[in-house]
Amino acid sequence: MNPHILIVDDEMEIRETLAEALKVYGYRAKPVATALEAERAAAENPPDLIISDLQLEDSDGMILIEKLKRRLPQTPIILLTGVQFDPDVAKDVLGKTVSAYLCKTASLKEILATVEQLVGKAG
Amino acid sequence: MAAPVPFFQRLSVRVAGMILLLGFVTLPIVSEVKRHAMERAVLQQTEIQAATATIAVVDGIQDQLRSAESTVRLLARELENHPLTAADAETLLRDVLASNRSVTECGIAFEPDAFDPAVARFGRYAHRGRDGLVLRDLVATGSQYWTKPWYRDALARGDAHWSEPFLDQGGADTEVVRVSAPFYRQVDGRRIAAGVVSTGVDLKWLNDVARSYDFFDTGYVIIFSAEGRILAHPRPQFVFRETMESLAAKFEEPQLALMHERVLGRRQGALSYASPSFHERVHANYKPAQVAGWGVVVGYAESEFLQPVNAIRTQTLIALAATLVLLAVIVLVVAQLRLRPLAALTRASDEIGKGNLDQAVPTSARDDELGRLAKSFEVMREVLKANRVLELQVKEHAAELERTNAQLRAELLERRWGNQALEHQLRYNQLIIDSISEAVFVLTKALNISRINPAVVHLTGFEAADLVNQPLSDLVELEVTAPHLTDPLGRALKEGHDLREQSALARDRRGGQVPVVLSLFPLRDKDKVVGGIAILRAAGPRRPELS
Numbered sequence A: 001m002n003p004h005i006l007i008v009d010d011e012m013e014i015r016e017t018l019a020e021a022l023k024v025y026g027y028r029a030k031p032v033a034t035a036l037e038a039e040r041a042a043a044e045n046p047p048d049l050i051i052s053d054l055q056l057e058d059s060d061g062m063i064l065i066e067k068l069k070r071r072l073p074q075t076p077i078i079l080l081t082g083v084q085f086d087p088d089v090a091k092d093v094l095g096k097t098v099s100a101y102l103c104k105t106a107s108l109k110e111i112l113a114t115v116e117q118l119v120g121k122a123g
Numbered sequence B: 001m002a003a004p005v006p007f008f009q010r011l012s013v014r015v016a017g018m019i020l021l022l023g024f025v026t027l028p029i030v031s032e033v034k035r036h037a038m039e040r041a042v043l044q045q046t047e048i049q050a051a052t053a054t055i056a057v058v059d060g061i062q063d064q065l066r067s068a069e070s071t072v073r074l075l076a077r078e079l080e081n082h083p084l085t086a087a088d089a090e091t092l093l094r095d096v097l098a099s100n101r102s103v104t105e106c107g108i109a110f111e112p113d114a115f116d117p118a119v120a121r122f123g124r125y126a127h128r129g130r131d132g133l134v135l136r137d138l139v140a141t142g143s144q145y146w147t148k149p150w151y152r153d154a155l156a157r158g159d160a161h162w163s164e165p166f167l168d169q170g171g172a173d174t175e176v177v178r179v180s181a182p183f184y185r186q187v188d189g190r191r192i193a194a195g196v197v198s199t200g201v202d203l204k205w206l207n208d209v210a211r212s213y214d215f216f217d218t219g220y221v222i223i224f225s226a227e228g229r230i231l232a233h234p235r236p237q238f239v240f241r242e243t244m245e246s247l248a249a250k251f252e253e254p255q256l257a258l259m260h261e262r263v264l265g266r267r268q269g270a271l272s273y274a275s276p277s278f279h280e281r282v283h284a285n286y287k288p289a290q291v292a293g294w295g296v297v298v299g300y301a302e303s304e305f306l307q308p309v310n311a312i313r314t315q316t317l318i319a320l321a322a323t324l325v326l327l328a329v330i331v332l333v334v335a336q337l338r339l340r341p342l343a344a345l346t347r348a349s350d351e352i353g354k355g356n357l358d359q360a361v362p363t364s365a366r367d368d369e370l371g372r373l374a375k376s377f378e379v380m381r382e383v384l385k386a387n388r389v390l391e392l393q394v395k396e397h398a399a400e401l402e403r404t405n406a407q408l409r410a411e412l413l414e415r416r417w418g419n420q421a422l423e424h425q426l427r428y429n430q431l432i433i434d435s436i437s438e439a440v441f442v443l444t445k446a447l448n449i450s451r452i453n454p455a456v457v458h459l460t461g462f463e464a465a466d467l468v469n470q471p472l473s474d475l476v477e478l479e480v481t482a483p484h485l486t487d488p489l490g491r492a493l494k495e496g497h498d499l500r501e502q503s504a505l506a507r508d509r510r511g512g513q514v515p516v517v518l519s520l521f522p523l524r525d526k527d528k529v530v531g532g533i534a535i536l537r538a539a540g541p542r543r544p545e546l547s
Helices: A011-023 A036-046 A061-071 A086-095 A108-119 B013-082 B086-099 B147-156 B204-212 B244-250 B256-265 B300-351 B368-434 B452-462 B488-495
Strands: A006-007 A028-032 A050-051 A078-081 A099-105 B103-112 B122-128 B132-137 B175-187 B190-202 B220-224 B230-232 B269-275 B278-289 B296-301 B439-444 B449-452 B476-477 B499-507 B512-525 B527-538
Touching: A006 A011, A006 A036, A006 B499, A011 A028, A011 A108, A011 B368, A028 A036, A036 A061, A036 B230, A036 B499, A050 A061, A061 A078, A078 A108, A086 A099, A099 A108, A108 B368, B013 B086, B013 B103, B013 B175, B013 B190, B013 B204, B013 B220, B013 B269, B013 B278, B013 B296, B013 B300, B086 B103, B086 B122, B086 B132, B103 B175, B132 B278, B132 B300, B147 B175, B147 B190, B147 B296, B175 B230, B204 B220, B204 B230, B230 B256, B256 B269, B256 B278, B278 B300, B296 B300, B439 B512, B452 B499, B452 B527, B476 B512, B488 B499, B488 B527
Parallel strands: A006 A028, A006 A050, A050 A078, A078 A099
Antiparallel strands: B103 B122, B103 B190, B122 B132, B175 B190, B220 B230, B220 B296, B269 B278, B278 B296, B439 B449, B439 B527, B476 B499, B499 B512, B512 B527
8 A cells, every 4th residue: 555644744745746746656645734733643644654734723843743753653744835944954853853844845756755755655 | 279178068969869868758759659559559449359359259159048038939839729738848848958958958948827727737847858858747746837937027027037147956957048938828718827838058158169269368357147047157167156246346347247247237348447456457248139228348458459559669769879879979070071171260360369369360262151250260369460450559559658648747846946056046046035134236247236135125125126137336436445445346246256345336226325334245156246136234333315
């Protein structure tokens, strides 16, 4: 079965576009907007990979990531942040707690390459 | 290579099997119908023979009995008009016995006074003895002949009368049947019964008659009297000891009693029934004799005549079955030979069915159904092959289209994602600028205003539309600190260095002036100055507007 990816982002366009792109490449993608929805979705159908924004409407992304890591310690997580962070600094500081760090200005190709690297190609 | 068709599924084997099946189903029916017809024909023929034999037996009996009856009648006629002495009577009796070997006894008896008024009764009787003829005086022997049935019944009937057969003990000592007839004389013009004459007939000849018509192996003749007494029978122990009724009861064979009853009714006919006494099915013809009320049964076991029919039937069945098997083998061989091209055709179509459209269908020059079928298959294969090429081409085009679509979709998504990233970036950039509490102006290289933040509106009262594309110098005037310097803002930008913390006056919408501190920072794209950022910070209370 193709890898299942949970996308957490409060910006609808971002999460929907990313989910659509992942589906085009054969992944199963579940986009959610809030930390609460993310926890519920992860409990119902544990994902193979989590892509999360840092700033969420109802919580801080790092807190959510910590919770998800406790629940799913083997599941890789990609942190996808906006431009308010200095990319180089954020990569060094935040990237240590996640499997990969990516800026939202990164291209889709770059994001998909990282996904493929973490969970493999979708059949 | 397709697997060969299993033997029992081959068309030729099935056709042969159907022939066999059809044959073995219809064969017993046809055979049974044929056997039935043959049996009927045989039985009809046998019945005719049996009926003929019955008539012959009856005729034989009648000849004998009629002969005895004629003798009695002649004797009676002789006595009617001729006076008779005792010696004449004895001579007459001797003559009768001498002239007729079947007659064993003979008697003459007179009514009272009829022989001689001087003699009350007169009767003479003669029979054959061991040592010759024996004469008896019926009156002297005290036989009281006038009380006997042969005498009394003949008178009563006024005609010849036949007795029931009996054992003539003391007489001929043999089984005899007696016929008696009255004779008459004219007395005073009246015809008066004068007496009775009788003869007894020995019944030994009956067995000869019965045996002479005993035809075939199982044929038999039964002769019985008016009262049903058995006079001739294939089993001698029944003769004179049984009657038709007693045998019917003994063997639970009611047909015997029925035949007796019908003979009494002067009827003739035939019965076919399972006989317990003969232990098989018999056919029995019965016929009454015209004399003495006797009856004759001529019968035979049907099996004797049906046996050849059954043998013929068995032989016919075997011959037909052998013919059928031979026919099935011939059909099998011929069909195999004729259908051989079909096997090759089947193999080819199997290959085609598996997708091997390069497998050529073996066609032949035959113009029969198989040849045409093979040609049709070949045409079909070529059409299928052409279709497959088309199908592959369509698939390739579809795959190409799909790839192009996927690529386009990916490109669209990439573009959408890029636009969103750019929008995100711009939004955050604007957010950063807008969040600064000091008035920020983004300037072109010519120091015209290109963008402001909300703090500018707050400071000056001007909206962005009022200021965009206006020279900064129309809004802000530097308080000159170095008179020798002209246009310090343009110079700083041109030279690409910052101008920090310069006192200036900013004009507001109402015509007043606001003392501010101005800092100018060049905007660099790599090494090239493409514009500037001016930041104003309020430095004192607002001065009233100029009048």
